[in-house]
Amino acid sequence: MSEFKKLGLSAQLADVLQNMGFENPTPVQKEAIPLLLQNDPTDFIGMAQTGTGKTAAFGLPLIELIDVEEKATQALVMAPTRELGQQIGQQLKDFSKAVPKMNIEVVYGGAAITNQMKALKKTTQIVVATPGRLLDLIKRKAIKLGNVRFVVLDEADEMLNMGFKEDIDQILSHTLDIRSTWLFSATMPSEIRKIINKYMVQPLEVKIQSEVKSNKDITHQYVVTKTANKVPALRRFLDIQPDMRGIMFCRTKRETQEIADALGSMGYGTEALHGDLSQAQRDAVMKRFKSRSMQLLVATDVAARGIDVNDLTHVLHHKLPDQLESYTHRSGRTGRAGNKGFSIAFVNPREVRRVDELGRKINVDFQKVEVPSIQQVKSVRISKWANLIVNTEVDEQADEILSGIKEKFQGLSKDDLLKRLITTQLDHLIAQNGEEDDLNEIQGKKKEGKDRKFLRYFINVGTMDGVTKSDLVHFLSDVSGIDRKAFGSIELQKTNAFFELEKGKQSGLLQKFENIDIEGRAIRVNLDEDANRKKSSTDKQGKKKSNSRNNRYGGNHQGNGKKKVSRRDNRDRRRRR
Template identity: 70%
Template sequence: ATPGRLLDLIKRKAVKLESVRYVVLDEADEMLNMGFKEDIDKILSFANDNRVIWLFSATMPSEVRKIVKKYMHSPLEVTVNTVEISNKDISHKYVVTTRANKIPALRRFLDIQPEMRGVMFCRTKWETQEIADNLGNMGYSVEALHGDLSQGQRDSVMKRFKSRSMQLLIATDVAARGIDVNDLSHVIHHSLPDQLESYTHRSGRTGRAGKKGISLAFINPREGRRITELEKKIKVTFEKVEVPSIEELKSSRINNWANLIINTKVDKQAQGILNDLHGQFSHLNKEDLLERLITTQLDHLMIRDGEKGDLNEGSGSKTSKTYRNDGFNRYYVNIGAIDGVTEADLVHFLSDISGIARKSIGDISLQKNCAFFNVNSQVDQDLGKKFEGIEIEGRNIRVNLDDGGDKKTSSRSSKKKSYNKGRRKPPSHFGRSGNSRRDSRRSRSNRR
């Protein structure tokens, strides 16, 4: 069962855990990332003290260690392939572009490397399905794999992927656990994972059995420090690569097309079909015919109207860090994962204090002691001022435009405002995302 479903059954007294002898916590790190720590605590409190706990986790962050220490007695730890030795057959690369240009950039890599076969990882189920739908509607051979699919749908997707009938599988981390497919040329990271250990887990799906593979990460201009962290942690060197230009795409497509024609074995029926055309091409010389064929190939390139020729962004340029040309501004807040916050909690908090609709807040990068997020530039006027004097558990909350530093906003008011005075009651611990939303609805109805 999922934690939430099992708790529901326990509350309705449909399930009793007093006689349970074994409790298995699978994908423990992902359950914690999704905010299920309190649910796990409650479930384990219903089980008898003599139960045996088996815990499985691809990574072992401190939060998982805390569960081990709290609930397991003299545990035996079995580790498999945990030594973080980089696979020499994997080339680690990254691209710097804006969030809005990630998919156009991906399309160019798919176009210029038609032989590519890989997995792209996304943060959420919604993002996974949206990207797959958009690319599929444009004619790309891609499909989504995430938790909202039925088991039958997942099996069908994996069958098609293993039979090489699709170029790219777009998946969440949880759904992709256990995927074992050979001969993947690429692993693509639409966003870097919050846990750096997960990067190794993702990228390890390519470069197997002595074959070469590429791990390609799409990052925004402010995430260069995360690449540096990865280099230090897993002891590899990342190569910065450029998004192919439109001219490179044209050249690549025409060359691939020309090679295909040169290496195509002529079918026996071709001469008969040519005779049936009754000289429809007789008024064209060889150059005229080739020019028309080349034009039809160029027409197949998926270049949208208004799409920039150069999708690359510079990293480290202060002029491009704060104000973005895709309609969003980047902000910093001094709340991070160490506070037990999830991305959903943070969006609710920011929306409640600022009055900005949650749909206008996105691209959250949750880090240990802070977080970065985008806000629609049409609604973020004086955003930092709205947080002046706001306190959570005695700590002043700061929200600044991200200029690459950690500068403080000047507080023009000496009055301190607690988050739970005159506003939505916050959870006593940020990690309680489910409870905080229910409290939010109750408090809003009370104000009405």
């Protein structure tokens, strides 16, 4: 007998599940399905993460309990995002293949409401909806909920986080007073309890414990680095694992966009997904991600709800979430369908204790991993590049093209040519903004060699010249003969740029750029006097602040009789002049 049939499902539905490849029910399905079938009508609470099979846990009982002969909407499923709504709707349609007369419609914002109104004119037993669009349809009298006997609130915690509490209240006011309300949530904040107390009567409850939810196919790791070095550290992992395909979770929309833009400008296949994007933009991003047109999706927790991608190799955390349930929710997006996955948290030294606490609470052993060094990244990249060259089939046009450019390489030995090719491969791996080779941090200790002092310079080369930050570092290093690691931050503008150079390395710098020109335009490099003067002043003030309490209040104030001069005194003096 089918394992699903043992739960009380009909033979027809069990056969559909078998044809779909469903073999054994998940813990939440095993506990929820019999309760919902045997206790109709009943209110129900299901505590479980995304990826644990919640849709089948409520969807299969719905299909069994709906009366297809009744010409009215009997079940309403609400979800926080369009993506999740579409995912739920598709699964319900797949499950209901054994019930030909059943019709399921999905309605959401960002799509033409007239098409959805037209679809709802047909007999529709189950409606899957986002709260905002459902309210619009109710106001237009395009949907009637007076016969709804089942209301499912999926990802209820996220609907509240997105501000849908009032919408849910309005929607439920249009349904029967006597109905079954099934609520599914990853977390149980106080607002969820308010909904339970208001709309439910003695609900049955199923809670899947964290120990059960933790996926054994996921390796949990963490990296200790400065907050400012989290993105450079991420780049190293992307470089050393070019086959990585993952999602990086961030807390804010602004942070998400900034990280995606920074990586994209350096040539990495990354895009952002957050609530400020239009629905068309979000659809386009997800289409590219699912088609493998990008390596990394940078997303907020809310925007990533409903993303259903089974072959993610990595989940990355720019910052750890506040709730442990959110961590398991995030990390559960990898290691699916029997595949191995990695969940890597980027933390600063002060956050290491949170990793330890999280590991104890969810019964997971976190492995500390090191940020790859620049040399490791170079070695991996060159090795993969060499294998690619060796295994590439020669194009039939190559002979003709080679004959036209062969003379350009006369005088170069095989080794000379290979060295130049290797150099071009290493271009994008050059440390950006003077980053160090070792980005790892030690908890509670300060690494040596991090207090480098820089001088700021101006150069009349900018984005109009088609240069990137990496190009500029190359150019500066090649002309000056100064090691690239000595250069600090780069600020590119339209017609010029500013760059930092480590103090003590500047000897002969300006002279090296005399008589250098690009396409007839003389290159000019100057010391940025104003910026360096301000920086020097700031450094001095910082030193003063770090002195004794007496020094903070005017140096030898009590010993030399000098009076501290305030800004107001200076203003008065200028007026008297």
